[in-house]
Amino acid sequence: MDPEDERAWKQAVEQNRERKERYFRENQRSPIPPELRGADFPGLDYYEVDSDYRYELELERYDDPETVTVETTADGEQTYRRVGQFRFEVDGNEVSLDAFEPTDGSDRLWVPFRDATSGDETYGAGRYIDLEPEENKIGDDTWVLDLNRAYNPTCAYNPAYECPLVPSSNWLDVPIEAGERDFPADIYGDH
Structure with missing residues (x-):
């Protein structure tokens, strides 16, 4: 990426983070419990954009995408189609992540993952990346997979939310030190 493109990309990531923080702090539909919104909102924590x-x-x-049932944090289930795989390198280690499509007909991709930071620096149940064709698809089937945009599911902020769990095929042994860090559970007790 040339320096000008990189500056614009970093700025876009930072602006997205600021919008999310503002929404979480101020919006009535925020997953943050009401008593932690406004001036009491502790903020969100992120790795540096890299x-x-x-x-x-x-x-x-995949030649024959399979429909998979994914368990949720509230003992429920959701279904997705495992449509393909992204292969890439992290710190010299070859890794892969499966990409899933919702079974509702949407053409966006859901790329959940757990990694070596899960449960320590990041949310224990894992993080998600959503890929929208209009924003992330840059060729026939070439996508921008930006781990800086990895985010916590809503259940990381409030146990009242139900979130799909990361399928074991997307559990990585390497640390992904990018995206959102864990939200401090001790702020509101039983998390």
Whole structure:
């Protein structure tokens, strides 16, 4: 990425983070419990934006995508189609992440993952990346997979929310030091 493009990309990531923080702090529909909004909102924590965690990758589509049932944090289930896989390198280690499509007909991709930071620096149940074709697709089946945009599911902020769990195929042994860090559970007790 040339320096001007990198500056614009970093600025866009930072602006997205600021918008999310403002929404969480002020909006009535925020997943943050009401008593922690406004001036009491502790804020969100992120890793520094790092271009080493931004990839332009071909989605290696599976010939026969399978429908998978994913358990949720509230003992429920959701279904997705496992449509393909992204392969890339993190700190010299070859890794892969499956990409899932919702079974509701949407053409966005959901890329959940757990990594070596999960439960320590980041939310224990894992983080998500959503890929929208209009924003993230840059070729026939080439996508921008930007781990700097990894975010916590809503259940990380409030146990009243139900979130799909990361399928074991997307559990990575390497640390992904990009995106959102854990929200401090001790702020509101039983988390």
